[in-house]
Amino acid sequence: MMETDAPSLVGGFDDKVIDATTCYRALLEAMSNPATVLSLPVSIEAPHGLLAGTAAVLLTLADMDTPVWLAPECDTPAARAYLRFHAGCPIVEELERAVFAVMSVERDLGATREFALGSAEYPDRSATIILESEMLIEDEGPLFSGPGIKEPRRFCVDEQPSSLWMHVAANNALFPRGVDWIFTSHTQLAALPRTTKIEV
Amino acid sequence: MYVAVKGGEKAIDNAHQYLAEERRGNADVAELTLEQISEQLSHAVSRVMAEGSLFDSELAALAIKQARGDLIEAIFLIRAYRTTLPRFGYSEPIDxxxxxxxxxxxxxxxxxxxxxxxxxxxxYTHRLLDFALAAEGLTPEPAEKxxxxxxxxxxxxxxxxxxxxxxxxxxxxxxxxxxxxxxxxxxxxxxxxxxxxxxxxxxxxxxxxxxxxxxxxxxxxxxxxxxxxxxxxxxxxxxxxxxxxxxxxxxxxxxxxxxxxxxxxxxxxxxxxxxxxxxxxxxxxxxxxxxxxxxxxxxxxxxxxxxxxxxxxxxxxxxxxxxxxxxxTGFVEHIKLPHYVDFQSELELVRRLRANALQEQMEAAE
Amino acid sequence: MSEKINDSNFEPRRHWMGVLARADLADLERHWKRENGGVHYRHLRPPETGLVMARGRAGGNGQRFNLGEMTVTRCSLQFPDGIVGHGYVAGRDRRHAELAAAFDALLQRPERQEQVKQHVIHSLEQKYIAEKEDRSKKAAATKVDFYTMVRGEDAS
Known part of the structure; x- marks a missing residue:
């Protein structure tokens, strides 16, 4: 066990406090300016299975109180050991327990309905879905509007996600319940909070 | 309503300096060490750990020293300190x-x-003050084993x-x-x-x-x-x-x-x-x-x-x-802090009520 | 995907980590000076202090509840051959956590394990047990012995 997990423990933030704070600032900016693509503000070594953007987001936000669910394409022993060591977060199998869920943007998002969507009293008790992509693209794709967006703007990913935008639209209908979306690539970050309306 | 109060910076600095001197007390008397507190005032340390909700006897001793023995103030210091540390997790239930x-x-x-x-x-102690303890250098007999x-x-x-x-x-x-x-x-x-x-x-x-x-x-x-x-x-x-x-x-x-x-x-x-x-x-x-x-x-x-x-x-x-x-203590003690604006509005309300009542009395008398 | 290791594998490690967590810093320094064999390690996680919420059970064996936190310092490091050592120790002593991690790594080297167990872990544990026993004997001296008086006629 100790030999095999060793390599994946390397990496993480160079400076835990400064890097996590910097990433947190970037996430705040991404959330308050939805559908805007930001460069990842830190360099981070990610384990096999996770993109650097995802590793940075999880090391910033995840801890022992936030169970993480990994889709099969991200679920490697290296990723598990890395998250447990650097974030101290439990990795869970049950979708409904996850506070963060990580998956490829190409995955069929039908299962997102099974994640915690919050309640009318506590809409914050819901999952945040982290979607991994090769590249995040501004000014193309569907049009987004809502709080934090002065003029409606476009945003999409490099891949052709089959059902993503449909699920984002369906999520809009649940407001104030629903999930929030964070998009990551190797070097980028973007977010669509549940308040952001999609026009398909 | 809470309204920020400006000014008083110099006075506050001086109050803190005065507090530090008072905490130390007469400089001719030896200063307390943390070991002395944790070894000889261990019940005070226990209480600060229990109510500060943090098991660390050295920190509790420091808090007691800094708070001049005010245990609730010491507990406050411990509660504030713990918020600066990350939580690694929960223990297994102790057996x-x-x-x-x-x-x-x-x-x-x-x-x-x-x-x-x-x-x-x-x-089973008699709760009689032990004046032998008032004398210095009293080392008790080692406990029986x-x-x-x-x-x-x-x-x-x-x-x-x-x-x-x-x-x-x-x-x-x-x-x-x-x-x-x-x-x-x-x-x-x-x-x-x-x-x-x-x-x-x-x-x-x-x-x-x-x-x-x-x-x-x-x-x-x-x-x-x-x-x-x-x-x-x-x-x-x-x-x-x-x-x-x-x-x-x-x-x-x-x-x-x-x-x-x-x-x-x-x-x-x-x-x-x-x-x-x-x-x-x-x-x-x-x-x-x-x-x-x-x-x-x-x-x-x-x-x-x-x-x-x-x-x-x-x-x-x-x-x-x-x-x-x-x-x-936070809520009870906060009422001593500046509430000038709140109180001003209360003052005006009471004055107005009194004026109205006076007017009504005078009208009734006419 | 289960990564649980079976009990027999981690029991020895569990034991030495528990002993290291309670050791005196001065003892650890002394043993490390003698046993380290010039190994250089790098930190995967430099010593950091945090909190563990200690739990109890209602009635001692019933429903769990959160009793209060304790300070804990941890450290993780890696030897050049890839072995990773973890140290978790109560309190805020960074060097204690570091040495606990270093010994944890050293004890995972098959060729060193028996020797380090004997020279270090055993001696640390003996000291710990002796201190516990000393306390126990003081407590035992305060044991109340109730006895019943012999009554009746045939006291012959």
């Missing part, structure tokens, strides 16, 4: 049956397996009653509808709270408040005659399971006090006559606190046992909302 005992007594059974161990207790250590097997006293079915069994976790463990340092307290949250709240609650509340059922408010089934004081191992290891390891030992009470119970519509139990557990050596806690815990279980709610000690919202001395 108090495996405690390395300093003390273990029962008021209900004289011949219990393992015996009654008095330990370093104030009980036996050749043999204590029995390895020290069964829980209440389990003896349990064997006969005379006492309610401890509620096992599997029997609970919700097996999650509430944490009031993470989520705000909501009512009704489960026993988990009640015990957490009481374990860090103010000793004086819990003591007085625990006293009240003894005096007849929700009367419930209680005996101390067992008190245990000593060290227990803490086991923690780091995510990256996947198994639990012992990270050290902590000193705790534990009390379990046996309470008379006449039976109710729900339960046959039997003994019931109350539970107290806290950091450090704090026997008074854990006895009181067990009494309050038992009183708060009225609903579960089908009793009537007739007294303040049974009122969960009242007890849990007022037990925390940092919350309490």
């Amino acid at each position: 108090t049956a495996a405690m390395a005992l300093d003390r273990r007594i029962s008021a209900t059974f004289k011949d219990l397996p393992g015996g009654q161990i008095l330990g370093p207790t104030f009980d 036996t050749v043999e250590t204590l029995d390895a097997d020290m069964p829980r006293v209440l389990e003896l009653l349990n064997d006969e079915g005379l006492i309610e069994p401890a509620v096992k976790e599997e029997e609970l509808a919700d097996s999650s463990v509430g944490d009031l340092t993470r989520e705000p307290l909501e009512f009704p709270a489960g026993r988990d949250l009640r015990l957490q709240n009481l374990a860090r609650g103010d000793e004086g408040f819990i003591l007085s509340l625990g006293y009240s059922p003894q005096r007849g408010y929700a009367r419930n005659h209680a005996f101390v089934g067992e008190i245990r004081i000593g060290e227990v191992a803490v086991e923690f399971s780091p995510e990256e290891l996947g198994f639990s390891i012992e990270i050290g030992d902590i000193k705790v006090s534990e009390c379990e009470t046996v309470n008379q119970f006449q039976g109710s519509k729900k339960e046959p006559a039997q003994f019931t139990r109350g539970y107290g557990l806290a950091f450090g050596h704090c026997e008074r606190k854990v006895i009181s806690m067990a009494l309050v815990d038992r009183a708060l279980r009225w609903q579960e046992l089908g009793e009537d709610k007739v007294a303040p000690v049974q009122d969960e919202e009242f007890v849990l909302s007022h037990s925390d001395n940092i919350q309490a």
Whole structure:
């Protein structure tokens, strides 16, 4: 066990406090300016299975109180050991327990309905879905509007996600319940909070 | 409404400097070391650890020194400090049956397996001031020791009653509808709270408040005659399971006090006559606190046992909302801070009311 | 996907980590000076202090509850051959956590394990046990011995 997990423990933030704070600032900016693509503000070594953007987001936000669910394409022993060591977060199998869920943007998002969507009293008790992509693209794709967006703007990913935008639209209908979306690539970050309306 | 007040910076700086000098006191007198505090004022340290809800005797000693012995101020410092540290996780539940005992007594059974161990207790002292202590350099005789250590097997006293079915069994976790463990340092307290949250709240609650509340059922408010089934004081191992290891390891030992009470119970519509139990557990050596806690815990279980709610000690919202001395002192003491604008508006209101009343009187007189 | 290791594998490690967590810093320094064999390690996680929420059970064996937090310092490091050592120790002593991690790594080297167990772990454990026993004997001296008086006629 100790030999095999060793390599994946390397990496993480160079400076835990400064890097996590910097990433947190970037996430705040991404959330308050939805559908805007930001460069990842830190360099981070990610384990096999996770993109650097995802590793940075999880090391910033995840801890022992936030169970993480990994889709099969991200679920490697290296990723598990890395998250447990650097974030101290439990990795869970049950979708409904996850506070963060990580998956490829190409995955069929039908299962997102099974994640915690919050309640009318506590809409914050819901999952945040982290979607991994090769590249995040501004000014193309569907049009987004809502709080934090002065003029409606476009945003999409490099891949052709089959059902993503449909699920984002369906999520809009649940407001104030629903999930929030964070998009990551190797070097980028973007977010669509549940308040952001999609026009398909 | 709170309105920011500007100014006073110089005066505040000077007040802090004055405070530092007063804390130190006469510089001709040797300064207290943290070791002196933790070794010689260990009950004060225990209280700060229990109510500060942080087991670290060195930090507690520092807080006591900085607070000039004001224990609630020291607890405040500890509570503030803990917010600066990351939480690694939750321990496995400590096993108090495996405690390395300093003390273990029962008021209900004289011949219990393992015996009654008095330990370093104030009980049976005459409460006469010892003027020999006022003289310097008094080193007590070393404590007596036996050749043999204590029995390895020290069964829980209440389990003896349990064997006969005379006492309610401890509620096992599997029997609970919700097996999650509430944490009031993470989520705000909501009512009704489960026993988990009640015990957490009481374990860090103010000793004086819990003591007085625990006293009240003894005096007849929700009367419930209680005996101390067992008190245990000593060290227990803490086991923690780091995510990256996947198994639990012992990270050290902590000193705790534990009390379990046996309470008379006449039976109710729900339960046959039997003994019931109350539970107290806290950091450090704090026997008074854990006895009181067990009494309050038992009183708060009225609903579960089908009793009537007739007294303040049974009122969960009242007890849990007022037990925390940092919350309490924060709100009580804040009224001394500048409220000039609030008070100005109250002044004007009272003046207006008086003027109106005067006018009405004059009109009535005409 | 289960990564649980079976008990027999981690029991020895569990034991030495528990002993290291309770050791005196001065003892650890002394042993490390003698046993380290010039090994250089790098930190995967430099020593950091945080909190563990200690839990109890109602009635000692019933429902779990959160008793209060304790300070804990941890450290993770890696030897050049890839072996990773973890240290978790109660309190705020960074060097203690570091040395606990270093010994944890050293003890995972099959060729060193038996020797380090004997020279270090055993001696640390003996000291710990002796201190516990000393306390226990003081407590035992305060044991109340109840006895019943012999009554009746045939006291011959």
